[in-house]
Amino acid sequence: MIIAEVSIAPFGVGTSLSRYVKEAVKALRESGLKVTPCPMGTVLEGPDLGSIFRAVEQAHDAVRAAGGERISINLKVDARYDKDTSAEEKLRSIGEL
16 A cells, blocks of 8 residues: 655645645545545555556646646655555554544
């Protein structure tokens, strides 16, 4: 299982980004991956890197379609292959669930 955190935001569109974030999250949800929005980014869980990258590209395209002309993407990936895990399991391991 691949766990990733992504943050996508356009530049130069004012101080409120919520309408762009809303479109990005909608596109991520349409990917079929497990999607957990958080205050500073969105956590994705998928079976492989390709599915994560495709979802991020769809979110980028959604922000672009909403009017973003310069877009920043921050992506952090945890690709663990020794055992099947999840974001929930990671939180449970540190006593947060």
